[in-house]
Amino acid sequence: MSSLQLLRRTLQLIPRKCIISTAYSTNVYEPDYLDALKPKIPLHEPLNIEIRGYDYPLLESYQRLIHTIATNMDINVEDSWASPHQDFSISTYKPNSEIVESQYHLKTYRRTVQITDCPSTQLPILLRAIEACVPIGVKVNLVQHTEQDEEDRYIPDKELLELKDTLESMGGARKK
Structure with missing residues (x-):
């Protein structure tokens, strides 16, 4: 009997679920009842990690780091997006007068990372890791996801809104 035939006969005697092939799996066989022994850990609702700052490339890099x-912590990142920037104009005045000494134009950028099904035991660890590497000038805020967040995400198309108003004033769309 050749060694190949002996190997085949031996493999037929071993139960199928005990055979581990390194080509298909690197995990060790674990019985099914071990899954039932795992503790039930509560999961958080969808959460948004909002980051704000004045430097857009820095904000993008930090958003990628959070992601x-x-x-790496096996937390599901559902989505991430950039919101429209906000413009601010800041003026400084000469002492005891209304004369403008200098004027600054600032843009505040915002990025959002949405996480879902985060175990309550891993969220504090994630927040500490995020907090430990916050760049200078960046603010981090954790909030629950709302419908308003979804609406604020998109920039309205003014041309499209004007065309819809014109169509409404002309009597609406034709019905076929």
Whole structure:
């Protein structure tokens, strides 16, 4: 009997679920009842990690870091997006007068990372890791996801809104 035939006969005697092939799986066989022994950990609702700052490339880089940290911790990152920037005009005045000494135009940028099904035991660890590497000038805020967040995400198309108003004033769309 050749060694190949002996190997085949031996493999037929071993139960199928005990055979581990390194080509298909690197995990060790674990019985099914071990899954039932795992504790039930409560999961959080969808959460948004909002980051704000004045430097857009820095904000994008930090958003990518948050995404990487969450992914490495096996936390589901549902989505991430950039919101429209906000413009601010800041003026400084000469002492005891109304004369403008200097004027500054600032843009505040906002990025959001949405995480879902985050175990309550991992959220504090994620927040500490995020807090430990916050760049200077960046503010981090954790909020629950709302419908308003979804609406604020998109920039309204003024041309499209004007065309819809014109169509309404002309009597609406034709019905076929």
